[in-house]
Amino acid sequence: MTEPQLLSDDQITETLRDLPGWEARPGALFREVKAPTFMAGIRLVDEVAELAEQLNHHPDIGIRWRTVSFSLSTHVRGGVTQYDVDLARRITAVVDQL
Numbered sequence: 001m002t003e004p005q006l007l008s009d010d011q012i013t014e015t016l017r018d019l020p021g022w023e024a025r026p027g028a029l030f031r032e033v034k035a036p037t038f039m040a041g042i043r044l045v046d047e048v049a050e051l052a053e054q055l056n057h058h059p060d061i062g063i064r065w066r067t068v069s070f071s072l073s074t075h076v077r078g079g080v081t082q083y084d085v086d087l088a089r090r091i092t093a094v095v096d097q098l
């Protein structure tokens, strides 16, 4: 498998058009989700953790009461790659079912 390439700022901007709720942060894609309850947020984290294991690509996750935040970057590349975009799309699908 070829190493993932870093996406340019323009590519990231273009990608974010199809990822409502996500924003560009330095070297990462970022999104906050307000879950209905704290436990719903924990269940969301659990579901995303399963996704991350399947993809072998892991988000940074923050939990602040009912607000769950995801920051996606490709550690081996030190920035945003297609792996992060794919994970963002998968997380979006889970969030849309909340």
Ligand SMILES: C[C@H](O)[C@H](O)[C@H]1CNC2=NC(N)=NC(=O)C2=N1
Residues within 6 Å of the ligand: 056, 057, 058, 059, 072, 073, 074, 075, 076, 077
């Ligand atoms: C060997 C390496 O740790 C694995 O390929 C995966 C694990 N999960 C990962 N997750 C993220 N976000 N970036 C990585 O570079 C990464 N590498």
